[in-house]
Amino acid sequence: MPDITEPTLLLDEARCRANIRRMADKAKRSGARFRPHFKTHQSLEIGEWYRELGVEAITVSSVKMADYFSRAWDDITIAVPFNVLEIERVNAIRPECRLNLCVMHPETIEFLRENLRRDVGIWLKIDVGYHRTGLGEDDARIGELLDLLAGDDKLQVQGFLAHAGHTYEARNREEIRAIDTAARAIMGRLVDRFSPAHPGLQVSLGDSPGCSVVEDFTGIDELRPGNLVFYDLQQYTLGACGLEDIAIAMACPVIARHDTKLIVHGGGVHFSKDAMVDDEGVRHYGLAVGDAGTNWREGWGTELNGLKLSALSQEHGTLTGPAEVLSRYRPGDIVLVLPIHACMTASDMKAYTTLEGKRLLHLEGDYPLKAA
Amino acid sequence: MPDITEPTLLLDEARCRANIRRMADKAKRSGARFRPHFKTHQSLEIGEWYRELGVEAITVSSVKMADYFSRAWDDITIAVPFNVLEIERVNAIRPECRLNLCVMHPETIEFLRENLRRDVGIWLKIDVGYHRTGLGEDDARIGELLDLLAGDDKLQVQGFLAHAGHTYEARNREEIRAIDTAARAIMGRLVDRFSPAHPGLQVSLGDSPGCSVVEDFTGIDELRPGNLVFYDLQQYTLGACGLEDIAIAMACPVIARHDTKLIVHGGGVHFSKDAMVDDEGVRHYGLAVGDAGTNWREGWGTELNGLKLSALSQEHGTLTGPAEVLSRYRPGDIVLVLPIHACMTASDMKAYTTLEGKRLLHLEGDYPLKAA
Numbered sequence: 235m236p237d238i239t240e241p242t243l244l245l246d247e248a249r250c251r252a253n254i255r256r257m258a259d260k261a262k263r264s265g266a267r268f269r270p271h272f273k274t275h276q277s278l279e280i281g282e283w284y285r286e287l288g289v290e291a292i293t294v295s296s297v298k299m300a301d302y303f304s305r306a307w308d309d310i311t312i313a314v315p316f317n318v319l320e321i322e323r324v325n326a327i328r329p330e331c332r333l334n335l336c337v338m339h340p341e342t343i344e345f346l347r348e349n350l351r352r353d354v355g356i357w358l359k360i361d362v363g364y365h366r367t368g369l370g371e372d373d374a375r376i377g378e379l380l381d382l383l384a385g386d387d388k389l390q391v392q393g394f395l396a397h398a399g400h401t402y403e404a405r406n407r408e409e410i411r412a413i414d415t416a417a418r419a420i421m422g423r424l425v426d427r428f429s430p431a432h433p434g435l436q437v438s439l440g441d442s443p444g445c446s447v448v449e450d451f452t453g454i455d456e457l458r459p460g461n462l463v464f465y466d467l468q469q470y471t472l473g474a475c476g477l478e479d480i481a482i483a484m485a486c487p488v489i490a491r492h493d494t495k496l497i498v499h500g501g502g503v504h505f506s507k508d509a510m511v512d513d514e515g516v517r518h519y520g521l522a523v524g525d526a527g528t529n530w531r532e533g534w535g536t537e538l539n540g541l542k543l544s545a546l547s548q549e550h551g552t553l554t555g556p557a558e559v560l561s562r563y564r565p566g567d568i569v570l571v572l573p574i575h576a577c578m579t580a581s582d583m584k585a586y587t588t589l590e591g592k593r594l595l596h597l598e599g600d601y602p603l604k605a606a
Numbered sequence: 607m608p609d610i611t612e613p614t615l616l617l618d619e620a621r622c623r624a625n626i627r628r629m630a631d632k633a634k635r636s637g638a639r640f641r642p643h644f645k646t647h648q649s650l651e652i653g654e655w656y657r658e659l660g661v662e663a664i665t666v667s668s669v670k671m672a673d674y675f676s677r678a679w680d681d682i683t684i685a686v687p688f689n690v691l692e693i694e695r696v697n698a699i700r701p702e703c704r705l706n707l708c709v710m711h712p713e714t715i716e717f718l719r720e721n722l723r724r725d726v727g728i729w730l731k732i733d734v735g736y737h738r739t740g741l742g743e744d745d746a747r748i749g750e751l752l753d754l755l756a757g758d759d760k761l762q763v764q765g766f767l768a769h770a771g772h773t774y775e776a777r778n779r780e781e782i783r784a785i786d787t788a789a790r791a792i793m794g795r796l797v798d799r800f801s802p803a804h805p806g807l808q809v810s811l812g813d814s815p816g817c818s819v820v821e822d823f824t825g826i827d828e829l830r831p832g833n834l835v836f837y838d839l840q841q842y843t844l845g846a847c848g849l850e851d852i853a854i855a856m857a858c859p860v861i862a863r864h865d866t867k868l869i870v871h872g873g874g875v876h877f878s879k880d881a882m883v884d885d886e887g888v889r890h891y892g893l894a895v896g897d898a899g900t901n902w903r904e905g906w907g908t909e910l911n912g913l914k915l916s917a918l919s920q921e922h923g924t925l926t927g928p929a930e931v932l933s934r935y936r937p938g939d940i941v942l943v944l945p946i947h948a949c950m951t952a953s954d955m956k957a958y959t960t961l962e963g964k965r966l967l968h969l970e971g972d973y974p975l976k977a978a
Contacts, residue, residue: 239691240670273920295921296871298612314921315862317871318938319611338862339937359862366922367862367869399919490687490710490731490739497739499668499689503953507879547771548645548949549667549686550738565711566690577920581875582954584970598956 238530238568238587241504242485243579245586245594246533249481250463251283257445257462258287264451269293269311271440271460274577276597277586278306280463293458297323302597304331311438312336313395313458315359315367318345325351336395338369343382346389353388357395357438360424362417364399371420380432393436393455394424401443407473414444418453446474466576467510467521478536482586483523483570484579485530486551488563494554496541496563500571501549506578512542519543520571522553526562531589534570543571610902610940610959613872614857615951617958617966618905621853622835623655629817629834630659636823641665641683643812643832646949648969649958650678652835665830669695674969676703683810684708685767685830687731687739690717697723708767710741715754718761725760729767729810732796734789736771743792752804765808765827766796773815779845786816790825818846838948839882839893850908854958855895855942856951857902858923860935866926868913868935872943873921878950884914891915892943894925898934903961906942915943 254270261268270284271293281292281303291309294300297320300310304327311334327333334355337343346354358379361368369376383391398417404410421437429435440458446469451457464482465475486500509517522541523534541555553560553569563569573579580586584599626642633640642656643665653664653675663681666672669692672682676699683706699705706727709715718726730751733740741748755763770789776782793809801807812830818841823829836854837847858872881889894913895906913927925932925941935941945951952958956971 237691239695240668240689296612314871315869315937317612317859317861319609319859323611342937345938366917366919366924367864487689487691489689492739497687499686502878502880502950506874507881507950508874509879545738547738548953552738565687565714566717578874578879581920 238485238487240487241500241583242587243583243585244483244485244530244534244570245464245588246481246483247588247590249479250280253462253465253475253479253481254283255287257457257459258284258289260445260449261451261457264454266451266454267291267456269438269456269458270463271295271313271458272303273299274460275463275580276302277594278303278600279594281306293460298601299597300324300333301327302601304328308332310334311355311357311395311458313357313397315339316342316346318342321345321349334392337379338367338375340375340378340382343379343389350388353390355392356383356389357392360394360396360421362396362398362420362439363413364397366397366399368396371424376424377428380428384432391432391435393434393438394421395438396421398439398441398444401441402468402472404443404472407447410443410447410472410474414448417444422453442469443472443474461576464576464580466579467572467574468508471510476536477538477572480572482576482580483534483572484520484583486569486571488565488567488569489550491560491563491565493557494560495544496553496560496569498551498553498569499549500551502546503548504579504582505543505546505551505571505573506575506582507546508575508578510574516542516544519546519551520573522555522569522571524570526564526567530568530570531591533589541569610857610859612859613876613955614959615955615957616855616857616902616906616942617836617960618853619960619962621851622652625834625837625847625851625853626655627659629829629831630656630661632817632821633823633829636826638823638826639663639828641810641828641830642835643667643685643830644675645671646832647835647952648674649966650675650972651966653678665832670973671969672696672705673699674973676700680704682706683727683729683767683830685729685769687711688714688718690714693717693721696726706764709751710739710747712747712750712754715751715761722760725762727764728755728761729764732766732768732793734768734770734792734811735785736769738769738771740768743796748796749800752800756804763804763807765806765810766793767810768793770811770813770816773813774840774844776815776844779819782815782819782844782846786820789816794825814841815844815846833948836948836952838951839944839946840880843882848908849910849944852944854948854952855906855944856892856955858941858943860937860939860941861922863932863935863937865929866932867916868925868932868941870923870925870941871921872923874918875920876951876954877915877918877923877943877945878947878954879918880947880950882946888914888916891918891923892945894927894941894943896942898936898939902940902942903963905961913941
């Protein structure tokens with residue numbers, strides 16, 4: 235069992251598996267396909283925990299991730315507008331792995347017809363109000379794309395795919411539900427409008443706040459939440475999870491002690507620079523849990539301890555909070571910090587250490603950087 | 607020569623070497639030792655460009671980096687308060703590589719006496735006004751530490767080391783110079799006060815803004831700037847460099863086009879989430895250079911093109927700006943974006959591609975993640 239000596243991303247496997255099971259069960263009750271987004275954990279081993287619950291199809295957000303997970307998975311959706319420059323990388327993924335691409339531009343269909351050497355499913359990327367990207371409900375290209383794809387055996391149209399990412403800007407669970415309802419209404423109208431000429435169109439949705447807060451997924455064929463595997467302080471603040479559901483925490487060694495703060499090894503290259511503003515208007519990068527001297531192998535409980543990661547440099551973190559709490563820690567102690575945004579923190583850390591001491595690699599720690 | 611198909615961190619080797627040479631020359635003129643901080647580039651190959659100019663000693667900010675660079679370097683300072691939990695990793699670094707540690711707490715000296723199995727140099731970490739960490743000028747522990755270390759052959763006291771990181775909050779070059787002057791004054795007073803009893807105490811300073819703006823380093827024995835190797839938009843805004851000095855740019859494929867924005871593959875996991883606020887009060891994550899269709903092998907010139915990286919998701923970036931500029935780009939084109947904070951971006955990308963098509967690895971792409 236290794237001791238912690240440097241910033242280490244701890245994973246509570248029991249919490250993580252419970253999070254996965256809760257979402258898998260909920261999808262099942264609604265009769266929706268659960269196609270979890272693997273961009274959050276990016277781990278072949280954690281992927282297996284989904285498979286044990288019957289999951290057979292996954293979502294990723296880059297061709298690199300699709301390539302990586304095609305080692306173990308046979309049905310992968312790349313849920314970002316297809317990058318035409320990566321056509322040869324797509325062609326190189328083993329043909330037994332079914333791929334689904336997202337498309338917005340009719341020119342991309344022409345490009346795929348000419349350059350793709352395999353069959354793929356095609357989803358039309360729809361904007362349901364997040365306004366990052368996607369085709370608006372009234373965009374004429376939706377009909378144009380469906381007509382272009384009609385009867386195509388190589389580019390097999392699946393339906394409409396959207397990410398209601400504006401749930402991350404909601405102030406409470408009611409607002410999340412309202413966004414989800416509006417998104418489903420848009421998708422429903424699209425299906426109603428285009429199904430007569432193009433039967434079989436499906437709906438794929440699934441941001442983690444929406445999927446966590448909503449109980450009934452009627453009208454949705456496929457759910458793609460990702461963050462639920464770990465959750466984080468952002469999801470907690472939105473009301474999408476409890477503190478007791480957050481399945482990762484960063485273990486940071488204390489390297490200096492001041493009257494008003496602790497300095498830990500644990501900086502921007504570990505946590506990422508995603509921040510939140512707390513109720514008092516103070517910006518922070520994470521909140522601490524547990525107590526000095528606690529054995530990290532026992533996890534970090536469900537209580538914040540009052541310390542806040544109030545500043546981050548490249549390698550340093552600054553923890554502030556009540557003097558009484560600060561005074562319990564000495565250089566060489568470990569502080570456990572819940573991250574703001576699990577996806578970014580996991581990508582920075584490239585690996586997980588379970589409470590049982592097992593090391594699981596993230597794609598970023600396991601993918602060869604090819605020499606040119 | 608590889609084509610760019612995914613987010614790629616380009617490196618202009620000529621600019622990079624010129625940046626290094628300028629600083630090496632300046633240090634030489636002042637008679638100060640140039641001990642560059644390698645936390646910015648973290649590349650063994652870029653390290654060699656320093657060595658070619660006579661550099662023999664380097665700075666890092668973690669024991670991991672010290673371990674990595676000890677493959678090629680024989681004199682390394684770990685310029686953060688020593689993390690006692692990493693004692694065995696320090697003991698394992700080959701003994702021919704001289705190490706210097708930073709210390710703030712007298713207890714750390716006792717710990718090192720008991721547990722360190724090699725000689726090291728010891729720097730006292732001083733706070734010269736940044737107030738992140740370090741001992742304040744009047745802290746009684748400075749005298750206590752010097753007395754503790756007096757005559758120690760294993761823990762060889764070097765002097766006072768500080769990082770005037772508050773230059774990053776300066777509004778102009780004059781303020782940077784004032785911070786540098788004040789920092790040198792503090793260090794000078796410490797040397798004056800303690801040299802009678804402890805002769806030979808040295809001064810080590812060196813944030814990149816200060817080192818870039820100041821011409822004369824009288825009173826400083828050692829300079830440790832790091833960011834100067836690449837520079838970035840933060841340094842440019844501070845007045846520490848010109849746009850023509852910025853030696854890295856992210857190449858991002860356009861994946862979707864809207865009337866008011868472009869969506870690129872290039873997100874928070876590539877750029878990091880470091881942001882700046884521009885003159886109009888708008889937060890952004892990078893500024894674009896060059897033009898659509900330009901051959902990236904020719905570099906990116908010295909002009910901003912008006913597009914701004916105004917939002918970042920995990921994998922997506924949103925570029926906004928004048929319609930006339932946006933309209934020149936099509937899906938499949940490459941946008942080149944100057945990063946806000948080179949150190950963070952390089953750590954995320956883990957590798958560089960030179961304009962000649964050569965791939966250079968960063969520590970994060972080259973360091974084994976040991977299985978537990």
